[in-house]
Amino acid sequence: MIELENVAYSYGGGDLLTDVSLRLQPGSFHFLTGPSGAGKSTFLKLCYMELAASKGLVQVFDQDVATLGRDQIALARRRIGVVHQECAFLDHLSVAENIALPLTVAGRDVAAESQNLSDLINWVGLSAQQNQLPPELSGGERQRAALARAVIMGPDVILADEPTGNVDWEMSQRLMSLLIELNKMGKSVLIATHDLNLIRTTKVQVSARVLRIKDRRLQLAGADL
Amino acid sequence: MSASELASGDRAADRVVPPTGFTATLTTFTAGAMAFLAVFALALSLATGRLAERWASELAQTSTVRISAPIEELEAQTLAAQEVLRTTQGVVRSRIMSEEEQMLLLEPWFGPDLPLEDLPIPRLIEVVEDENGYDAAGLRLRLAGEAPGAFLDDHTRWRRPLVDAANRLRGLGWIAIALIALSTAAMITLAARAALAANAQVIRVTRLVGARDVYIARAFVRRFTIRALLGAAVGSAAGCIAIALLPSAADEGAFLTGLGFQGWHWLWPLTIPPLAALVAFWATRSAALRTLNEVT
Numbered sequence: 001m002i003e004l005e006n007v008a009y010s011y012g013g014g015d016l017l018t019d020v021s022l023r024l025q026p027g028s029f030h031f032l033t034g035p036s037g038a039g040k041s042t043f044l045k046l047c048y049m050e051l052a053a054s055k056g057l058v059q060v061f062d063q064d065v066a067t068l069g070r071d072q073i074a075l076a077r078r079r080i081g082v083v084h085q086e087c088a089f090l091d092h093l094s095v096a097e098n099i100a101l102p103l104t105v106a107g108r109d110v111a112a113e114s115q116n117l118s119d120l121i122n123w124v125g126l127s128a129q130q131n132q133l134p135p136e137l138s139g140g141e142r143q144r145a146a147l148a149r150a151v152i153m154g155p156d157v158i159l160a161d162e163p164t165g166n167v168d169w170e171m172s173q174r175l176m177s178l179l180i181e182l183n184k185m186g187k188s189v190l191i192a193t194h195d196l197n198l199i200r201t202t203k204v205q206v207s208a209r210v211l212r213i214k215d216r217r218l219q220l221a222g223a224d225l
Numbered sequence: 226m227s228a229s230e231l232a233s234g235d236r237a238a239d240r241v242v243p244p245t246g247f248t249a250t251l252t253t254f255t256a257g258a259m260a261f262l263a264v265f266a267l268a269l270s271l272a273t274g275r276l277a278e279r280w281a282s283e284l285a286q287t288s289t290v291r292i293s294a295p296i297e298e299l300e301a302q303t304l305a306a307q308e309v310l311r312t313t314q315g316v317v318r319s320r321i322m323s324e325e326e327q328m329l330l331l332e333p334w335f336g337p338d339l340p341l342e343d344l345p346i347p348r349l350i351e352v353v354e355d356e357n358g359y360d361a362a363g364l365r366l367r368l369a370g371e372a373p374g375a376f377l378d379d380h381t382r383w384r385r386p387l388v389d390a391a392n393r394l395r396g397l398g399w400i401a402i403a404l405i406a407l408s409t410a411a412m413i414t415l416a417a418r419a420a421l422a423a424n425a426q427v428i429r430v431t432r433l434v435g436a437r438d439v440y441i442a443r444a445f446v447r448r449f450t451i452r453a454l455l456g457a458a459v460g461s462a463a464g465c466i467a468i469a470l471l472p473s474a475a476d477e478g479a480f481l482t483g484l485g486f487q488g489w490h491w492l493w494p495l496t497i498p499p500l501a502a503l504v505a506f507w508a509t510r511s512a513a514l515r516t517l518n519e520v521t
Contacts, residue, residue, distance in 0.1 A: 048433070049521070050433065050521045070437070070438055070518075071437050071439075074432070074435050074438075075435070075437075077434070077435040078435035084433070088426065088429070088433075090241065090243075090426075090427055090431075092243040093241070097240070104240075104241060105434055105435055105437075107440075149434065
């Protein structure tokens with residue numbers, strides 16, 4: 001689905017990532033860990049084509065990203081659900097409209113899919129907040145809204161950047177159980193987090209590989225996890 | 226992005242991009258002001274065009290033979306010249322101007338009490354030619370033979386600069402219209418870029434959830450095009466009213482009071498709003514796609 005082969009990413013003359021290789025298989029569950037500033041967010045941005053690799057090959061759905069036009073990138077992104085660290089929303093639209101945004105920009109009839117939208121909003125527990133504006137939401141509510149927006153198109157892959165970064169432990173468990181549930185539906189999940197406790201707790205519930213970025217390189221994490 | 230897509234619009238896409246504040250007012254005002262000026266530039270071009278054609282046709286069909294000779298030969302040479310003109314192919318008629326008519330011609334310079342009989346005033350013969358005209362060089366040769374004091378003035382010397390000036394003025398009018406269109410494009414581009422910059426977050430988020438560039442651009446293009454169309458419609462209407470209220474053409478006013486539209490030329494201002502919309506469409510679309518190209 002998403003494959004990186006000997007990928008490097010440089011910025012401002014320095015290498016942020018070097019010789020990174022990874023293949024995300026359908027239905028897989030990966031954690032990506034490492035200290036702050038190690039390059040976790042950069043790695044995810046390479047996966048959803050917000051950044052272009054300086055070296056190496058990035059393939060998304062069997063297509064070389066370097067050869068894709070802007071429209072093709074947009075179409076490929078519709079198959080990748082992303083939960084951003086900062087949970088950026090359109091503040092003038094309601095929570096429900098923000099969650100439905102991927103449908104809207106894809107030209108799909110949101111009214112015809114209102115039942116699915118309503119079910120999804122219930123699933124993430126935001127029924128009471130669906131008509132509010134994003135600035136009125138708490139950190140946890142924003143994370144759940146971002147997750148709902150990421151999955152509304154039924155993507156094949158879900159990428160989450162610190163999805164539990166702004167929420168308490170109970171909420172983080174709830175979010176993780178949502179992601180585990182999506183994985184059980186066959187979605188590939190890649191979560192970038194520096195929260196090792198979260199990884200340990202989740203590994204009890206799902207078979208997950210843990211990757212670590214160390215010295216700009218990607219490696220399989222050791223038994224300490 | 227087709228015209229029908231633009232006209233039908235996409236309410237959902239329009240909702241995604243929030244109202245663009247001052248840039249909306251700026252676009253409408255700019256389009257209105259520029260359309261107002263364009264109406265005047267158009268009126269100037271059309272009026273000078275008419276003037277050039279009128280001068281060219283009026284002057285081209287008349288000429289004058291001036292006879293300057295000693296008093297005792299004046300009458301004989303005048304009659305001889307008249308006879309030459311009568312037998313010249315292309316001359317419809319020729320007429321010796323009366324002393325009263327010559328007085329009227331000289332009155333603006335010498336006043337009404339000019340003692341014409343005491344002055345060595347040359348005799349003038351007005352010549353009216355047919356559509357094909359006459360052979361001026363041949364006529365000059367014949368006049369030189371029959372009436373040596375006769376001089377043919379076919380008005381070419383002073384007609385040409387006048388017609389040239391009118392034509393140049395018409396050209397300047399069209400240049401003014403082109404400059405107005407370019408200025409409109411530049412100002413709408415600036416307004417569009419300001420709107421795009423103000424919506425950088427909207428653009429980034431929509432791109433990341435899978436929006437194609439054309440989807441995002443459409444929302445901006447549609448707004449700016451409609452605003453330019455409305456602004457230009459109001460500006461054009463105001464310009465037409467102002468032109469219609471100008472004093473009507475009169476002989477005394479000559480060119481200035483003839484500045485306006487005549488007959489079907491009143492339809493010309495109707496082309497300004499669609500052209501302004503086209504300029505806005507092109508300017509906003511290129512600005513939007515250029516800006517979007519900078520967003521991953």
